[in-house]
Amino acid sequence: MASDRLASDGPIDEPASLFATFRFAAVISWRDFRALYRWYTYVGGWLVRVLAQAAFLASVGLLVGSESVAHRIAIGAACASAATGALLAIPLATMERALGTAAVLVVSPAGLVPSMLGRAVDRLVDGGVMSTTALVAVFAYLPEVQLLRPSSLLLPVFAVAMAYSSTCLAMTLAGAALLWPDARNLISSTLTVPLTLLSGAVLPHEPTGRLALVSHLLPLGNGIRGCRELALGHAAGALLPLLGELLVGSAWLVAAIGSLRVAQSWATRRAGLV
Template structure:
């Protein structure tokens, strides 16, 4: 049975209240700017130096954009861990007993990560543009920001699927997010083109939204026509929507199982 959109949005808003509280407990504006942002800028600089050492200007740009986009991927995948926090807090049974929409709640529950990832990746790209000739025009900058936001949100949908699996094995949550991050970095075009890998790996990589997000932002940087950029962005959005549908089904199944278990005890 389809869930009314208003109920979904209400659940997402309720989840986001928790997300904001969690993020405020993690960071102040000083620790976010002076700690996390500086750390990720150093990471992008490190990987960019690899491209510079190769001595190929095109590959340097490839590495700069790949390393920067991987920041929002890594941050979005922090949702794998935060999806299990309700278990640790003992609030998961209460959620399961409530009429909350599972997919909506968990979509809002960890939304601080893709939003933070959008900001950090955008700052990284703009800062790296001061040191490497990425050739952005003033008109390109809003498009860059939109593509980063799209990539962050679509990868968040992937993280929600992994997060639903992590609810079943919460002790493995950090391992799961680390393995997915490494696989995405290796196979989805951040370091080497997707075509470098055997065809089956390339086909699998095309199911991951960041592969298309990287294609879109690199096409924009290379001066491709907007139709090419929009096509890649559309594929990223489509992949993200499919992962979101899978995540919604996964959380619905988890709650249905928990509710059946609760009913059996009454």
């Protein structure tokens, strides 16, 4: 029976086999992350950059003479930092082409999808850690927000949820970046500002009309609303936005799977990704 399975030319579609491939790729992503950073370079470099970015954006509110706007933007900027690391999944996905392993993944029994999604796990963790750190710093700094209360325990949950949805969005676009690797940095860099604006992270007021609908469908939007509810101590009011953020992330996960399958199909027909 085992030999028949090994001799089969069909792709592996058993959930256990696909999950094993995903898990192995996730381990590789963690090793790549450890090779890229040391604790002192991560804390003293990457995290400081994120906190400085949140402080800079919050200063915009102070320039217009409104502390409430500054505090609102500070929370939004801390949430948006979840996408900073997550969107790096787009250029990092094209490293498989540079290393010459993308074509091997395409023709492998498990296919391209579980490997690519597994390699993006470190981006999810990175985004969650950065957003959690920024949110805790903002909550500890703002005078009207109490960090030490039960509702603040949800901050890491929101951070991971926003990193999850942002990573799934990045992997959706990674399918295009795999086919056109020269556009990888252009895609990831030009996405940051529109995502930050359309999600309402740095807007002085809550988005309305069509912009409100867009913010509900994009990553970060629901999570930002939930974190602002937590800042007011409304843990119950933050649960619905948390659920919305997870649903948005799951929708983008489905889109990412479809995008990577299109990239694999295109590569198979045209002998690409080499």
